[in-house]
Amino acid sequence: MGNLLEHMGIEKDRVHFSWISSAEATKFVDVVKEISDKVKALGPNKKFVKDYS
Amino acid sequence: MKFITIDKKDWAKGIDKSRGTYQLFGPVTDINGCQIKALDADVQPEMEYTDSVLSAKSVLFPQSEKILVTSLNEADDDHHIMKRADGDYTPRAVIGIRPYDARAIQLVKMNFDTEDYRDPYWCDAYEATTFVGLAINKPGPLDFSTSTGTGPFSEDGLDILLADMDDKFLAKVLTPKGEAYAAACGFNTEADAKESQVLFDVMRKDAEKTISSSVETDKLKDKTILDLYEAPFWDDVAFSCINCGTCTYVCPTCWCFDIQDENKLKASSRFRNWDTCMSPLFTRHATGHNPRGEKTMRVRQRFMHKLKYFLDKYDSGIMCVGCGRCVKSCPVNIDIRQVCETMNNYEKKE
C-alpha cells in the first residue's frame, strides 16, 4: 500500500508502518518523533485532500 | 429567420469577441478523445470533430452539482437551514453541439420543466444557454438519428444551426437568442435567405442519404407495457451486461440522478450526481429489499424506459436520439438498435 501511494506521488515519508507493543513506550515515542520530523520536513500535503470550496 | 455567412478566417476572432458576454462550451480533444467542456480563454472549439465521447448534456446537467448549502455550526444563526448554492447563470453558449444532442436536451426538458415542478438548476442553466449547433455533413456509421425524430440538420432545440461549407460556415439563425449570440460575435454578413435555404436542403438530403442505420419504432405504441415487460427475451439481452453505467452516462437523454450530502468540518453541501439504473443501489430499499435486484431487471428497465414508458408517457417518440454513443461505448456491445427491433417485432404468444 505504501508503495502504491508512493507510486501515485505521495511522498514515502508520509506513510509509515510500525509494530509496537504496549510495553514499548520508548519505541513508540521514537517512532512518533521520527514520523513527525519527516512529515514536518515535507510540509503540508496537498495531494489526496478534498477541496470543498 | 435569417442566414449569415461566416468566413472561417473571421471565426476565431468572432468567438473570442463573444467571450466578453458569454461563457463558452464546446468540443475539445484531450488524452481520452473529444469532450464537450467549458472552454478556457485561449481554447477554441474544434469544429471538425466527429463526435464527443460523452454528450453535451453536462453543459446543463453537470455530473456533480452542488445544489444546497448550510452550516452545521450551532453558533451560526442560520445553522442547519439549507440555502440554494451559488450558481453561475450568466449567459453561456455551447458551440458546435450536434443536432441530436440539442434534440436530446428538449427531451430532458420534459423531465426537468414540468407543470408541477420546475428544477431550478437545470432550467436556469437552460435559460442561460444559447445552443449553436453544427450540422453533420458526414454522419458516422452508428448515427441512426433520422429514425428517431431528429437528424444531421435537425433544428430542434437550437438557436443557430451552422453548416460547414469548407471555407465558411453558413449559419441559420433560428431564435432571438441565436441572433443575440451572432451579434455578440460580430457575425453580420447576411446571406440570401432563399438561396441559403436551398443550400441547406441540399446538404441535409445529402447527409441524410449517407445514414444507413435505423430503428423501427412504429409498433411499440400498440403493445402493452406488461406484454413487453414479461417478454421472454430479456435474459438473453442482459446476459453479457456487466452492469456498468456507461450506456447511461454517455447517453444524451439519460437524466437520472442521486442526491448526496457531504460535509467538511461544519460546512455541509448537498450535491446531485448522475446516477444509473444499471446499479443495484439505484433502487435498493433501506431494508435491503430491491425491486430491481437482478441484472436482467435493470437492463429491461433501461430499454423499457427509453422505448416504451417514455413513449407512452409523453407521446413524443422514444427517449433516444440515435447518436449511437451507447452502441459504441458499451463494453459488451449491447446494441439498442437490436433491442428496439426485438421489442418492436415482439408478438405475445397466447
Place this chain on the structure above:
Amino acid sequence: MENPYLPYPVRIDDIEIATEDKSLKTFKFVFLNEGDEEKFAYQAGQFAELSIPGVGEIPIGIASSPVEKGFVKFTVFRTGVVTSYLHNMKVGDIMGLRGPLGNWYPWDKLEGKNVVIIGGGFAFTTLRSSIVYMLDPANRSKFGNIDVVYGARSPGMLLYREELYEWEKRSDINMHITVDGTDDPDWKYNKGFVPQIVEEKAPQADADTFAIVCGPPIMIKFTQPALTKLGYGPDQIIMSLENRMKCGIGMCGRCNIGKELVCKDGPVFTLEEINMTPKEY
C-alpha cells in the same frame, strides 16, 4: 414551490417512543418560519422528505392529519443511515422538511362511501392521518361506515395505542385491532394475522365500499385474496406503495413502476392501476 429541493426549516418539538422495542419513534415538528405551515398544506396519504443537513433525506408518510394544526408528525422506523441519525436527534434540533409530496387517498371519490382501513405493522402512519381526518366532526358526516383492521406482532408494537383504545370506545368507527400473538391475559382484542381478521371482520363489499390497504408486502400479498373473497373489485382496493426515492418530485428516475412514478403519480394507486404495471416495488 420555488425550489422544490429546498426544505422548510423545522424544529423537533417532541419525540415519542412509539413501540416497545424502540425501533419506531414519533417526531413532532414545528415550522420555524411563519407561513410555511400554510404552504405545507397536505392531505391524508401524502408523504414528505425529512431532510437532515449533512446526512441526507428520507421519504416518510405524514402521520399527522390535515385537521391537526400547529405541527406535523412522522413516525419513523430506524433502519438506514438517515433514520438512525434521526433517532439520535434531540428535541430542539433544527432540520428540514420538504413536501408535501405525492398524491393522497382519493377523498373526493370516497365521499359518501364506506371505508375499510387495513394496516399492518408500522405502515399505519398515513392511515392514522386518514382516520383522524375522517373522524373530525367537520368530516365525519361525509363518510358512511368506517372499519379499521390494524395488526402488529404484539400489543407493544401497535402504533398510537392510546388513540386506538379511544377509537375502540367510539360508536362511529368499528375497530378490529389484532396482534399476531401475546401472553397478556388481559388482551381483550383480536389475535391472528391481518388477512384472517379481514376475512372474519371486514364488511362484505358493495358498490359503496372501498378498502385502503397499507402494510408490509407479505401482508398485502395475503390481504388481497381475502378482500377479493369479500367481493372487492380491483378498483375498490386502494393501496399505498413505497420505493427508494431521492427527489420526491418525479425527476430523479428511480422509483418508477412502469411509467408511473411512485413519488409523484403515487404513492397511492388502486389495485386496478397496479395490475397494469410491472410489480417493481
Place this chain on the structure above:
Amino acid sequence: MDTCIQKIREIAGDLLEKGEVERVIGFAEGSIPMATSPVAISTKEDAQKLCFSSTCGLNLANYASKEKGKKIAVVAKGCDSRNLVTHIVENQIDRDNLYIIGVPCPGMVDKFKIAAEMGGEITGFEEAGDTLIVSTVDDKKELNKQDYLRHNCSLCTHKNPVLFDVLVGEEVEEQQLDNAYPDVDAIEALTADGRWKHFEELTQNCIRCYACRNACPLCYCPTCFVDESGPQWVGKGQDKTDVDTFHFLRAFHCAGRCTDCGACVEACPMGINVRDFTRKLNKDAQDMFGWEAGLTIDKRPPLDAYSPDDPNDFIK
C-alpha cells in the same frame, strides 16, 4: 484462427449435446466492427454463434463465477484461464463444475489505437493472420497486428492457457521479456510531483461508471466499498479525490491477484489506462514475492497467506 473457431463450436456443441454442461460461455460476433459480446449458449445449434478473434478482449472468468452451482464450459484465453485459477483458489468456482476450452491466444488488438490511426469511425475490420484490414467510410488500411496489440498483450508471457480441459489450437510460443514492466519503471523514474501529475491526468475524464470494476474478474465483492453507505468510505461525486480513492483502493484490492488481462481498460468508455495502478502492484508482487497471479491452483496469493520469508523491511 478459423480452425480454432470451428473447434470451439464443435466442442461446445458436443458438450451441450451430451449434457456434460448446461451452458457454454464464449464470445459471439458483435453488431459493429471490432465488437464482440460475451454469450451463453445452451443448445448445439446455438454453438454456431461462438466466435473468436483479436477483439475478444473481455475476460470470461467474470461470467463463469456468476453461474454458481451450474456445470458450465468457458472459452478461455491465457489470461481468462489464469483468472479461472484465481477463482478456483478463492472458492468462487468449483473446478468440478467447470470445463475449460483453452484457446492459445494470439493477442488482442487495441481498439483506441486503431481508431486513432484511422481517424474516423471504423466501418470494417478483418483479420488475415497478422494483418488487420481496417476500413472507414473513405479509407482502407492494412495494419500489422503486432503494432496494434493491446499494451498488456504486447507484454504477455502467458498466451497459452495455464489450466484447461481441451486446447483448440497449437500452443503458441511464449515471449521472453528482459523487462516486463517498462511502463511502471517510466512512472517510477518521475519525481513525486511528476507521478502525482501523471495520475491526476490519467483519471481526469473518469466518469465513475465502474466499467473497469464490473469487467474485472477479481471484483466480485457483493457490495463494493464505493457502494457502501454505512459507513460511507468514499464520496459519490466527481471530486478528484474521490475518483482517485476509488481507483487507488480498487487497485489495492487486486494486489497479488491481477493477471493483467486488460479487461478494465477494454471496458473503459473513456480509454483510461487503469492498468497504471494495478501494474505497479503486479511488479511489487513479482519483486517481493516472486509471484505472478493465477498460475497454479495449489498456492494461495501472497497477500492471502503468511510466510516467515515475507519481506517486512517497511515496518519500523
